[in-house]
Amino acid sequence: MRMIITGIIFSFLMPSFCFGSVISNIDKSKIELSTRFDGTSLLVFGAISPRDDRASLLVEVVGPPTTVNIRKKVQIWGIWVNKKIAQFQGIPSFYQISISNPKNPILEEIEYQRLKSVFYDFLETTSISENYNATEQYHNELIRLKTELGNLSSFKEKINIIDNKLFSYKVNLPKKIYPGVYKIKMTLIDQEGLELSKSEQNVNVSKVGLQEFLSSNSKNNPVFYGLFSVIIALFLGFFAAQLFRWLYR
Amino acid sequence: MQIFLPIADVPVDLFVLLILGAAVGFLSGVFGIGGGFLMTPLLIFLGIPAAVAVATEANQIAASSFSGVLAHLKRRAVDFKMGNILVVGGLLGSAVGVEIFRIITSYGQIELFVSLCYILFLGSIGTLMFLESLSTIQKARKPQNILKHRKKHNWIHGLPLKTRFKSSNLYISAIPPVVIGFFIGILASIMGVGGGFILIPAMIYILGMPTKVVIGTSLYQIMFITAFTTFMHATQNKTVDLLLALILIIGGVLGAQLGARVSVKLKAEEIRILLAIIVLLVCLKLALDLIIMPTDLFSITYSARS
Numbered sequence A: 001m002r003m004i005i006t007g008i009i010f011s012f013l014m015p016s017f018c019f020g021s022v023i024s025n026i027d028k029s030k031i032e033l034s035t036r037f038d039g040t041s042l043l044v045f046g047a048i049s050p051r052d053d054r055a056s057l058l059v060e061v062v063g064p065p066t067t068v069n070i071r072k073k074v075q076i077w078g079i080w081v082n083k084k085i086a087q088f089q090g091i092p093s094f095y096q097i098s099i100s101n102p103k104n105p106i107l108e109e110i111e112y113q114r115l116k117s118v119f120y121d122f123l124e125t126t127s128i129s130e131n132y133n134a135t136e137q138y139h140n141e142l143i144r145l146k147t148e149l150g151n152l153s154s155f156k157e158k159i160n161i162i163d164n165k166l167f168s169y170k171v172n173l174p175k176k177i178y179p180g181v182y183k184i185k186m187t188l189i190d191q192e193g194l195e196l197s198k199s200e201q202n203v204n205v206s207k208v209g210l211q212e213f214l215s216s217n218s219k220n221n222p223v224f225y226g227l228f229s230v231i232i233a234l235f236l237g238f239f240a241a242q243l244f245r246w247l248y249r
Numbered sequence B: 001m002q003i004f005l006p007i008a009d010v011p012v013d014l015f016v017l018l019i020l021g022a023a024v025g026f027l028s029g030v031f032g033i034g035g036g037f038l039m040t041p042l043l044i045f046l047g048i049p050a051a052v053a054v055a056t057e058a059n060q061i062a063a064s065s066f067s068g069v070l071a072h073l074k075r076r077a078v079d080f081k082m083g084n085i086l087v088v089g090g091l092l093g094s095a096v097g098v099e100i101f102r103i104i105t106s107y108g109q110i111e112l113f114v115s116l117c118y119i120l121f122l123g124s125i126g127t128l129m130f131l132e133s134l135s136t137i138q139k140a141r142k143p144q145n146i147l148k149h150r151k152k153h154n155w156i157h158g159l160p161l162k163t164r165f166k167s168s169n170l171y172i173s174a175i176p177p178v179v180i181g182f183f184i185g186i187l188a189s190i191m192g193v194g195g196g197f198i199l200i201p202a203m204i205y206i207l208g209m210p211t212k213v214v215i216g217t218s219l220y221q222i223m224f225i226t227a228f229t230t231f232m233h234a235t236q237n238k239t240v241d242l243l244l245a246l247i248l249i250i251g252g253v254l255g256a257q258l259g260a261r262v263s264v265k266l267k268a269e270e271i272r273i274l275l276a277i278i279v280l281l282v283c284l285k286l287a288l289d290l291i292i293m294p295t296d297l298f299s300i301t302y303s304a305r306s
Helices: A002-018 A107-119 A132-148 A209-220 A222-247 B014-031 B036-045 B050-074 B080-106 B110-141 B175-191 B196-206 B211-236 B242-263 B268-291
Strands: A020-026 A030-033 A040-050 A056-062 A065-076 A079-092 A095-099 A124-128 A152-154 A160-162 A166-173 A180-189 A195-207 B002-004 B011-013 B162-165 B170-173 B298-302
Touching (some): A020 A180, A020 A195, A040 A056, A056 A107, A065 A132, A079 B110, A079 B268, A095 A107, A195 A209, B011 B014, B014 B036, B036 B110, B036 B268, B050 B110, B050 B211, B080 B175, B110 B175, B110 B268, B175 B196, B175 B211, B196 B211
Parallel strands (some): A095 A152
Antiparallel strands (some): A020 A040, A040 A166, B002 B011
């Protein structure tokens, strides 16, 4: 009991001065998705003051939550058909984790814990046509497919550390990203993986211009959007007819 | 140049789309076809979801058929009464088709359904076109004079609700045009085609309309049906990508004008075989995609975000 109380007291004191701290900033706080959006990058930078050089910095980039369906094709009468579906909720549209010290002996343990907390703990499997083992299998496929799409990477990107005090980190976002709030979490951990200090930055990703106009009206004002699409098409048809009549008079 | 399509939710190359639109437009100008039955599968091959390809193609055809109708109106080659009756059937068919589309989408099988419809239609149309062109070429080599008698009276004339169509010089029942229109409406809404390749033969051989009003009247019906189908898809399935439609309309209009001018100088029957081969190749590609074991059995999709 005494140990727990001591632990709680220490954990309150920890971040500020005893065991180290991390401060951070980013080069942009919003990203605009236009029809010309072709991927972008973010620069995260800051300072750490670790107590000793055994501490490591973890940087996580967590995109907005999405509902994801994993479909499996099966062969029916000689053709391949999407048959089995598993649906997962609360899956980050984008997730990237990096560590300042890739030779950390407990790296695999950290990776396992982090991926578990991001992809399992908030996970709600709403529908699946098979048993629990299948959920596990579908979940592995989810991780694999998201990695292939460039929406998930663990310990692939490097964090630049200068003099064990300053850090900078570049995040490359793919062409297809979901709008919403992207959280960038910096955590200083000791050699056992315990958190020493944390810092968080938010980036707001939103659709703009024509992209925003079309996708929001299609969703929210479908009647207007439908009429608008028809009118634009008829106008262009009329315009083309007039144009070519004039050209070939 | 990459652009991101807002509804299809995929990045595509603008020039690829413009060239594709122009190429299909060119073929439609040369052969006098709408081109929807080529464009929709090609969009699917580019990675655009089948549901978006179908709905957006309906929007493009609304533009091209309106442009066509205006040209035929000048020549007074539209039978409005027949057109309006076809439209009535077509609107019903389109509403039914969009509902079928919505139900199949909810089962997650729309890609398969659209593919199967296309394999069936492209396979049969491509084969027919191929055989017909072959026999026409053979006949042209051995000139023969065979007069084809069009039946003046068939079972159509036994149906009730007869009415007079002045422009077509017909006195027939209103039931067959409604049924034909209904069928075209379903085709337009589940395949993203104008349906001219079914409608025109049906008007000539089933209704017995004179060829001079057939094309104008079919365009008249197709314009209303595709406009209505676009609206229905936009409200029921939210799958009309207006940006994609705009690009295809621009490419298509330019290609069609060029095609129409080139077609005068070409031997239509011989290049018709080329069109038949293109149709059969597209059909084959769709079929192979269903039969060959996919490299990845698993796929990922995102549910609509709230």
